[in-house]
Structure formats: C-alpha cells, structure tokens
Amino acid sequence: MHFDKTLELLLVHCQGELGHVLVNGAPEVPGATMLDKMNHINTVDASLRRFVTFEPRANVAMSVNLLVAPTRDDADAGFIVLQADRAHPMSGSNCICVVTALLESGRVRMQEPETIVRLDTPAGLIVARATCENGRCLGVSLDNVPSFAELLDHELDTPKWGRIKVDVAFGGVYYGLVDVGQIGLTIEPDSARELAEAGIELKHLLAAQVGVKHPTLPGIDEIAYVMFRDMEPDGAIRTCTTLEPGRVDRSPCGTGSSANLASLYARGLISVGDGRTSRSIIGGEFRVEAIGETKVAGRKAVIPRVTGRGYVYGRTELRVSNDEPFVAGFALSDTWGPQVGLLK
Template identity: 40%
Template sequence: MKMKRMVSVVGMHTGGERNDVITGGVLDVPGKTMFEKMRYLETQADDLRKFLLQEPRGTVTQCINLVLPPCDRQADAGFVIMESEHYPPMSGSNTICTVTALLETGMLPMQEPYTDLTLEAPGGLIKVRAECRDGKCLNVRFANVPCFVFGLDLPLEVPGIGTLTVDVAYGGMIYVLVNAAAFGFSIVPDEAADMVEAGEAIKAAAAVQIPAVHPENPQIHTINQTLFAGPLERGPDGLSSRNGVIVSPGRLDRSPCGTGTSARLAVLHARGLIEPGERFVHKSIIGSEFTGEIVETLTVGGKPGIRPAISGGAWITGFHQYVLDSSDPFPTGYTLNDLWKKRA
C-alpha cells in the first residue's frame, strides 16, 4: 500500500446523532479567523469533507468536526463543522461532541467536577461548562451565539403542499419553523420519510421566497434547515416539546438539535411564551433530549435577540484512522441519489 493520506478521528454521538471529531492528520488551515478557515475549506480544500463524509468512507447521516488551533486568544481550541452538503457557522450537537472528545482523549485537561473552557466556532466564541466525573464528560452546557427571529407568521407557498404560515429564525443556522400538527406529524420514527420529503420541499421554497441575511455577517445567509415543531407542553419543571429537523440532502437529525433548539427558543421568546431562566426540554424523533434556557437578552444588528444555553451528553463510539491509498479510484468519494437526495 502506498499511503497518500491518513486522518485520525474519534467516533462520537450525541442524542443518537453521529458527529465525529478529527484529532490528527490536519495541521492547520489558512485564515485569520475560524470563519475564514471555514470558508477556505469550503472553497479551496473541500476534498477533506468529501474524503471523510462521502461514500465509501462516510455516510449521509454523519457530520465531522475539524479541531484547529484557535485564532482568538480567549479560546482554548477552534473547530470547523462539516456536514453532508455544507459548512454551518455553528452546531450544538457538534459542539457537545467536540468538547467531549477533547476532554476524554486528554487534548484539553479535564477538571472535576466542572471544566470551563471556550471554543472558537466559525460563528463566534462559545463558552462551555462540562460536568465531569471519574474521567467521563457527563454533560456539556454551552452558551450559544446570539440568536434572533427574522420573521413570525410569514406566508410560504410550497409546490404540491399549498400555502403555509411559518417562522424564520437564526440559532447558529437559519431555520424555517413549521407547525408539525398542521401536517399531521407527531414526530415519531414511522413518520421520518414523510417528514423529510415535506421538509425538503418547504426548505427549498423558503430559501427562494424568504430572504434571510445575518445583519452582522452577510456571508451567513439563506434558509437551510426545516424544523417541525411539536406542541408545547408546560409542566412543573418548565416547558417541553418534540421537534424534527430536516438536514440536507434529505434526512432527519437524530438528536434534538442544538441550533434548532436555539432558534425555537428565539421564536418562543419573541411570542412571549418563555422567559429568561425558564427550562425548556427539546426532544428528538427518537426521544433523546437537550435542555435549553435563555441566559441573556440582547440585540443583533438592531434586532432583538437572545443568547441561549444548551446542554446534553455525548459518547465515544470508536477510534478510526481513515487512509487514502494512492491508487484508490475514489479519493474524494461519491454520492448516489438513492441516499444523497438532490433538490428539484
């Protein structure tokens, strides 16, 4: 074997969602900020994402995180998030997995009972508190980037579906939020395929009909996630709800989704349905849970917004070394539309 490349990866999942973490094989990436590094990978070095996430090495249900030296002196480490089709500025589930991998492999020192650290995501600095015991990272709580609402009760025409009323919000990615009950969805596993089909159609229509540009970073733009919101329930411990987030190129997030939870908190706060400090449990289609709360109200480019904190746990599933033989006919992998759905 004449090896051309080797990349070391820690296998991870949070809430059932696979978010692996690159810990070796990539020294650094050009760029003065983590956002610039993300853009460099996206525009100049996308072969790394394709190599790891596309077939035959990767799967459509997988994300991966590249750990890098931080650009901001306040940060302990930086990371770039790579999904099946794009590079989001922030991801909650990927943050939880990256923190757990960094601490449990010793890349960053673990302190018990709590380890406080700062990660630099492309979307901004993320303050983290990890609950640790006996060498295990039990829970990761992070304060997300500022989140806000683009619009409430917006009309949306979806071919084959009709006219919908939707909300649009930023939670680290830009979401169109839809009432699941309007489609008859209870957000249970048997509905997954139908939710994906409807969610991709809604996302494609919303991306065209509802312009969405981040007021402080115009390079963050366009609706790229659909969130089906289940009914809100109020109990003695706070609020709870189910949700299903549709991730391109056509699948359901297995976790409760950190940026989706953040976007929904922004919408709930804008509607006066939740107050800062109130507990909100968000459940995924497979029943896994993240807990969220609003820790700060603020403004984002003149828009009222919030800073949410999200918490959840992650688990190491394996240690992998992905290699590229110089004679391999698929150095950057491939996709087939039986699994990698293409939008019309």
C-alpha cells in the same frame, strides 16, 4: 503498508446523532478567522469535506467536526462542522461531541467536577461547561451565540400543502421553523422519510421566497435547515430537523432549539430564566434555557444555554492513497434519498 496520508477521527455521538471529530492529519485551512476558514471550505476547496462526509468513508446520517487551532486568544480550540452539503458555522450536538472528545482524549485538561472549555466557531465564541467524573464527561452545557427571530408567522406558498406559516430564526445557523401539523405529519420514527423529504422541499421553497443575511457574519446567508416542531403533553417541544439531501437529525438539535427559543422570546412567551425541554424524534432530550438578552445589530436577541450529553465510542484512522479512485466521494439515492443530486 504505505499510505500517503492518514486522518485520525474520534467516533462520537450526541443523543444518537453522529458527530465524529477529526483530531489529526487534516491539511491547514487558510483564513484569519474561523469564519474565513469555513468560507474557504465552502467557496474555494471542498475536497476535505467531501473526503470525510461522502461514501465510501461515511454515510448520510453523520457529520465530521474539523478540529483546528483557535484563531482567537480566549479559546481553547476551534472547530468547523463538515456535512455533505457544505461546512456549517455551528451545531449544538456537534459542539457537545467536540467538547466530550477534547476532554476524554486529554486534548483539553479535564478538571472535576466541572471543566470550562471555550470554542472558537465561525458563528462566534461558545463557552461550554462540562460535568466531569472519573475521567468521563457526563454532560455539557453550551452558552450559545445570540439568537434572534428574523420572521414570525411568515406565509409561505407551497404546491403540496397550500399556504403555511413559518418562523425564520437564527440559532447559530438560520432555520425555518414549521409546526408539523401544517403538513399533516407527526414527529415519530415511522414518519422519518416523509419528514425528511418534506423538510428539503420546504427548504428550497424558502430559498426561493425568503432571503436572509446575518448582519455581522459574512457568508452566513442561507436558511440551512427546516426544523419541524410540535408540543408534547408534558410541555416539551418535539423537534425534527431535516438535513440535505434528505434525512432527519437524530438529536433534539441544539441550534434549532436555540432558534426556536428565539422565536418564543420574540413572541414574549418566555423570559430570561425560563427554559424548555427539546425532545428528538427518537426521544433524546436537551434542556434549553434563556440565560440572557442582548442585541445583534439592533435586533432583540436571546442568549440560549443548551445542555446534553455526548459519548465517545471509538476511534478510526482514514488512510489516503494518491491512486484511490473515490477521493472525491460519492452518494447513491438508495440510502441518501431522491434529493442526492442536490449535493455539490
């Protein structure tokens, strides 16, 4: 069989959230920095993103991480998160998937009992510490980028739930953080569809009423996700991040948990050295700790450490032919939900 091009992906999940890693075959993306490359994908050429994140090669509940050579000397590798709506600058669960894939495939040399991997991302340098044994990656701790609160208890007018309060914070991307009781739901598997649709509705209301712009990272200028949260009896924080066109994150969400940590830090509810457990809608857990404090363009910020585990469960090869009828991909509302028309 003859094919014009092939792409090699390692199949990985982190606490149930699929974060496949595109390791070979991708075209070079222009840009002097990883942020430049992400912005090129988002504003100039989305063809690769669409090819690997839409049907018939993908499904709604997954991401693909584009592995590229780092653009900075202090990094071992670089990656960009590709999702159906756009390319994103950072994701905790996807970062854990990338570190696990790099080590278990031998692309970065594994050292036991711990390997340090430095990743170049559009949001900045991520330092990962992987616990390793017998050729396996048993856990990954990410020192995330500085995270900060933009707004606390911002009042948002909604047609369905009246006026609710939202925290807006940056944890690698911008989040709207909503206490789930305000919309009359609980974070449990049976509520996943209702939570997904509510989260997308709130995201668009936030876009209309709240503007954000990262002070040092051009192009990071939207609230990417709404994350619902609730307090568990044991002190853990139950999380549910919602993603376009309308689905929920299966993992506890590392960047969302970092944004939530920043909101707690801004309120004085945690200090450096404190931590919280983030628990997903299906019960997966991350440990999130405040390991330092800093400032971002004069804003008080916290440095989060997120710890979780990823699993490489296979590999696949995508074959591309020039006469293939669905190179741009497609999505249907039967599985992608009623908001599928919002995707570009």
